[in-house]
Amino acid sequence: MLKYSCVFALAASFAASGAAPSGDITPRIGSIEIYGVHKVSLQKIRAALGAGPGDLFPSREDAEERIDKIPGVVTSRVEAACCEDRKPILYVGIEERNAPHMEFHPAPAGDVVLPPELADQYHKFLDSVAGSIRARNADEDLTNGYSLMADPECRELQQSFIPMVERNLALIDRVIRDSFDPEQRAMAAYLLQYGPRGSGTSKTITNALQWALRDGDQNVRDNAARAMKAVAVGAKLHPEQGIRIEPTWFIELLNSVVWTDRRNASLALVNLTEQRDPDTLAVLGERALPSIIEMARWHDLQHALPAFILAGRLAGLDEKTIEQDWINGNREVVLKKALKSKGKSQALTIAGQ
Numbered sequence: 001m002l003k004y005s006c007v008f009a010l011a012a013s014f015a016a017s018g019a020a021p022s023g024d025i026t027p028r029i030g031s032i033e034i035y036g037v038h039k040v041s042l043q044k045i046r047a048a049l050g051a052g053p054g055d056l057f058p059s060r061e062d063a064e065e066r067i068d069k070i071p072g073v074v075t076s077r078v079e080a081a082c083c084e085d086r087k088p089i090l091y092v093g094i095e096e097r098n099a100p101h102m103e104f105h106p107a108p109a110g111d112v113v114l115p116p117e118l119a120d121q122y123h124k125f126l127d128s129v130a131g132s133i134r135a136r137n138a139d140e141d142l143t144n145g146y147s148l149m150a151d152p153e154c155r156e157l158q159q160s161f162i163p164m165v166e167r168n169l170a171l172i173d174r175v176i177r178d179s180f181d182p183e184q185r186a187m188a189a190y191l192l193q194y195g196p197r198g199s200g201t202s203k204t205i206t207n208a209l210q211w212a213l214r215d216g217d218q219n220v221r222d223n224a225a226r227a228m229k230a231v232a233v234g235a236k237l238h239p240e241q242g243i244r245i246e247p248t249w250f251i252e253l254l255n256s257v258v259w260t261d262r263r264n265a266s267l268a269l270v271n272l273t274e275q276r277d278p279d280t281l282a283v284l285g286e287r288a289l290p291s292i293i294e295m296a297r298w299h300d301l302q303h304a305l306p307a308f309i310l311a312g313r314l315a316g317l318d319e320k321t322i323e324q325d326w327i328n329g330n331r332e333v334v335l336k337k338a339l340k341s342k343g344k345s346q347a348l349t350i351a352g353q
Helices: 002-017 044-047 060-068 116-134 151-169 169-178 182-194 200-210 218-237 248-254 257-273 277-294 301-314 319-327 330-342 346-353
Strands: 031-035 074-082 087-096
Touching: 031 044, 031 248, 031 277, 044 060, 044 116, 044 218, 060 087, 060 182, 060 248, 060 319, 074 257, 087 257, 116 151, 151 169, 151 182, 151 200, 151 301, 169 182, 182 200, 200 218, 218 248, 218 257, 248 257, 257 277, 257 301, 277 330, 301 319, 301 330
Parallel strands: 031 087
Antiparallel strands: 074 087
């Protein structure tokens, strides 16, 4: 059932945008964003993609296979997201040779699984989420440190996770690390946010989620990022929990070839850099400045904003100035300041793209 999670996310975005099908409902490309490119020819990538705005979406596997054959390309990822002017965006991620690389865990081989009653309850929840998206009632409250959706049925199912996760926390932790089944690991990653907070259990939850952020399966990483976001919100509102979220793997995910990884990481890091911790900002600029700059230049404003905020903080701008520059369309002014703040050599590297 986890294979539907990305579909749900895309459907939710369409619902939020107000997009509604009429006439020909065949999905067509609204715009194309190519990222991760610094040396490889953009013209060759577009030719290998074999599709442009207004065209039908290409087969992802076929497009990636063609792009991967371009000299200098290590791997690629083609992914659809919603929406620019109510039209789907096709994001094309490129990892070039000698570029920053996100190392994922090798696939585990253990046969540990979640209790059937917990897995069944989770599948019921996914079915309920689908209904809430269709009804445009998918808002959620994270103030407790875990998601509680506005939809009553979804919320009731989520509340039922709390005692079940408490009873099975050690097993869920094992599933995250040892199960060969990515669906099991993805379920476990989402469910961890409902675990009990305490001196030992909080650390179990955050350590397991940090591990899951480096899982080789995208759905596992996506659910881990979603759960970590909720845990971080709760930790901020309830400092007595003593939870600290390390930003390391979110920073590394900004260099992922997968668009969803970059999107989740940028959203998480906006929260994690709110206090302007100098060590965190230093690592962010050192490890991910080129990715932040190119993401902040994306045409879709909703997708570009988190990276723009990060660039503004790296440039040393206060929050009010960042907000005003965004409203006034001064994106390049802020990005140049971010580049200048990190040194001339980095600026030359990114300007060359």
